Amino acid sequence: xxxxxxxxxxxxxxxxxxxxxxxxxxxxxxxxxxxxxxxxxxxxxxxxxxxxxxxxxxxxxxxxxxxxxxxxxxxxxxxxxxxxxxxxxxxxxxxxxxxxxxxxxxxxxxxxxxxxxxxxxxxxxxxxxxxxxxxxxxxxxxxxxxxxxxxxxxxxxxxxxxxxxxxxxxxxxxxxxxxxxxxxxxxxxxxxxxxxxxxxxxxxxxxxxxxxxxxxxxxxxxxxxxxxxxxxxxxxxxxxxxxxxxxxxxxxxxxxxxxxxxxxxxxxxxxxxxxxxxxxxxxxxxxxxxxxxxxxxxxxxxxxxxxxxxxxxxxxxxxxxxxxxxxxxxxxxxxxxxxxxxxxxxxxxxxxxxxxxxx
Amino acid sequence: xxxxxxxxxxxxxxxxxxxxxxxxxxxxxxxxxxxxxxxxxxxxxxxxxxxxxxxxxxxxxxxxxxxxxxxxxxxxxxxxxxxxxxxxxxxxxxxxxxxxxxxxxxxxxxxxxxxxxxxxxxxxxxxxxxxxxxxxxxxxxxxxxxxxxxxxxxxxxxxxxxxxxxxxxxxxxxxxxxxxxxxxxxxxxxxxxxxxxxxxxxxxxxxxxxxxxxxxxxxxxxxxxxxxxxxxxxxxxxxxxxxxxxxxxxxxxxxxxxxxxxxxxxxxxxxxxxxxxxxxxxxxxxxxxxxxxxxxxxxxxxxxxxxxxxxxx
Numbered sequence: 001x002x003x004x005x006x007x008x009x010x011x012x013x014x015x016x017x018x019x020x021x022x023x024x025x026x027x028x029x030x031x032x033x034x035x036x037x038x039x040x041x042x043x044x045x046x047x048x049x050x051x052x053x054x055x056x057x058x059x060x061x062x063x064x065x066x067x068x069x070x071x072x073x074x075x076x077x078x079x080x081x082x083x084x085x086x087x088x089x090x091x092x093x094x095x096x097x098x099x100x101x102x103x104x105x106x107x108x109x110x111x112x113x114x115x116x117x118x119x120x121x122x123x124x125x126x127x128x129x130x131x132x133x134x135x136x137x138x139x140x141x142x143x144x145x146x147x148x149x150x151x152x153x154x155x156x157x158x159x160x161x162x163x164x165x166x167x168x169x170x171x172x173x174x175x176x177x178x179x180x181x182x183x184x185x186x187x188x189x190x191x192x193x194x195x196x197x198x199x200x201x202x203x204x205x206x207x208x209x210x211x212x213x214x215x216x217x218x219x220x221x222x223x224x225x226x227x228x229x230x231x232x233x234x235x236x237x238x239x240x241x242x243x244x245x246x247x248x249x250x251x252x253x254x255x256x257x258x259x260x261x262x263x264x265x266x267x268x269x270x271x272x273x274x275x276x277x278x279x280x281x282x283x284x285x286x287x288x289x290x291x292x293x294x295x296x297x298x299x300x301x302x303x304x305x306x307x308x309x310x311x312x313x314x315x316x317x318x319x320x321x322x323x324x325x326x327x328x329x330x331x332x333x334x335x336x337x338x339x340x341x342x343x344x345x346x347x348x349x350x351x352x353x354x355x356x357x358x359x
Numbered sequence: 360x361x362x363x364x365x366x367x368x369x370x371x372x373x374x375x376x377x378x379x380x381x382x383x384x385x386x387x388x389x390x391x392x393x394x395x396x397x398x399x400x401x402x403x404x405x406x407x408x409x410x411x412x413x414x415x416x417x418x419x420x421x422x423x424x425x426x427x428x429x430x431x432x433x434x435x436x437x438x439x440x441x442x443x444x445x446x447x448x449x450x451x452x453x454x455x456x457x458x459x460x461x462x463x464x465x466x467x468x469x470x471x472x473x474x475x476x477x478x479x480x481x482x483x484x485x486x487x488x489x490x491x492x493x494x495x496x497x498x499x500x501x502x503x504x505x506x507x508x509x510x511x512x513x514x515x516x517x518x519x520x521x522x523x524x525x526x527x528x529x530x531x532x533x534x535x536x537x538x539x540x541x542x543x544x545x546x547x548x549x550x551x552x553x554x555x556x557x558x559x560x561x562x563x564x565x566x567x568x569x570x571x572x573x574x575x576x577x578x579x580x581x582x583x584x585x586x587x588x589x590x591x592x593x594x595x596x597x598x599x600x601x602x603x604x605x606x607x608x609x610x611x612x613x614x615x616x617x618x619x620x621x622x623x624x625x626x627x628x629x630x631x632x633x634x635x636x637x638x639x640x641x642x643x644x645x646x647x648x649x650x651x652x653x654x655x656x657x658x659x660x661x662x663x664x665x666x667x668x669x670x671x672x
Contacts, residue, residue, distance in 0.1 A: 083559055107562070115560075116560070118556060123553075124553055125575070135557070138570075139560065139561050139563070
């Protein structure tokens with residue numbers, strides 16, 4: 001089943017979720033004549049949670065879904081392990097349509113294939129850290145020795161050794177969420193669902209946990225669906241990002257694509273405040289050498305600082321500070337493009353440079 | 360419809376007789392004719408009550424007292440243990456018969472509470488999970504709590520006969536509701552996100568109930584058990600009207616003879632029993648961690664013994 005690594009591990013096809021008693025009617029009406037959220041609410045007393053969401057997550061990829069509260073992102077993530085049943089559409093986990101699973105198979109899938117981390121931790125207050133972490137294996141009926149060993153491994157992975165016999169309320173918020181993470185990875189699932197895991201933490205702890213999560217993630221290569229309302233976090237963590245608004249996935253792309261080419265006003269507003277320093281590479285803002293020489297005549301690039309196309313703006317700033325000259329971008333030792341100080345500043349501001357627009 | 364009175368639109372009630380009292384009397388007849396069916400259940404219940412009664416009375420009073428003090432110490436800590444000890448000494452010295460009568464009453468209360476627990480807990484869980492069931496059982500519980508005991512005393516006696524078993528049954532009717540209500544409340548009060556997490560990690564409904572919901576609802580459920588015990592004790596005098604022995608019977612007999620002194624002995628005995636049982640069960644409701652230790656076996660006499668045996672850190 002896992003042979004085909006190209007196959008998407010998570011695949012959502014046209015997932016709709018409408019809450020309310022008359023959801024089926026409402027869906028039909030929406031399909032017939034485009035109703036807005038408010039019309040559906042007034043006519044059918046239903047709330048549209050997710051609107052025709054389709055996306056794929058490849059093996060080992062971290063896919064972030066970013067949206068404000070009420071945008072339906074938490075609803076969407078709960079479809080992946082069928083905590084919520086879709087009104088329409090299908091969800092495939094490793095090619096298996098999970099809406100066709102029996103309750104028993106579904107429980108096996110949840111316990112063995114999918115680990116989930118919750119915004120409010122949702123640890124069991126009457127169980128110790130170890131018992132919390134071992135929960136998914138306990139309900140599968142694994143023997144105590146095996147599940148304790150696995151749970152201890154997960155606890156060590158999040159640096160909580162020594163705390164395993166404490167109760168959740170004896171731990172700080174950050175530590176509690178590490179327990180949540182340990183619980184999610186204890187059964188070594190293929191998929192991690194992270195529902196705003198770090199949102200309830202203060203900024204410093206959040207940063208620490210993001211770093212710890214990214215280190216863990218680089219090591220474990222788990223397919224991850226990561227929900228957040230914080231675009232900075234999505235950009236830091238995600239390989240790809242989906243922006244969600246009113247239940248619709250507005251744009252899906254790499255962080256760079258989203259920041260440089262926002263699909264609409266809404267996304268543009270979001271990315272306006274995002275620092276481009278680490279996101280945008282030299283290749284994106286450089287002026288091709290030919291264009292530059294046409295404009296300025298032949299130049300001697302001998303003493304100019306050199307950079308590669310994949311260097312970030314941050315690196316370019318460091319180079320640029322040390323010299324008066326523009327930066328020359330070289331591929332395989334040959335100059336390909338020039339970045340003037342103006343172009344660099346415009347790049348930092350997020351504006352494409354003039355020659356780029358002309359071309 | 361009674362014909363002898365003329366129908367008055369402003370006072371329709373006095374001229375119409377639906378015959379509810381007569382048809383309800385049919386229940387009595389039905390009860391008498393169905394006595395045989397109830398006999399096997401009755402004998403099982405009787406064995407239970409008599410067994411507990413004999414057991415409690417067979418233990419020498421001082422040993423029993425020490426046992427209760429140890430239980431109180433384990434369940435609720437040292438201060439409660441001292442209180443329980445003093446109370447039980449007071450009970451013993453009330454009158455030469457008081458101890459034996461108290462043990463008989465305790466046996467009735469314990470049997471009623473055990474049965475309440477087995478009936479009330481499932482009902483409460485069901486009510487906590489199912490809104491329709493909760494709504495439909497609520498008026499029944501209201502009725503059980505408010506209807507005067509004398510109303511169902513007669514049908515129960517007709518059905519079961521006088522004695523301990525009917526005493527326990529009338530006690531259950533009155534004492535069951537708080538356990539059902541508080542169990543339902545406890546189950547409903549469990550943090551839904553913890554239940555969701557249990558679901559997300561593959562627990563089945565049974566596991567969610569026994570590993571998450573009931574443990575988290577335990578303090579509330581124990582508050583229900585506490586209330587059930589208190590209400591059971593308050594039924595002791597009424598139960599003695601259908602020939603249940605014990606402290607209640609003392610009060611009833613004293614009342615018949617206008618013997619205030621004897622009534623006080625019986626009444627105080629009931630109050631002392633109530634205080635002792637209340638403090639012990641309230642202690643169980645608090646988790647050991649509220650009292651500064653992690654597991655129940657680390658505190659109280661068990662903890663002491665384990666420490667002396669060198670098995671506790």
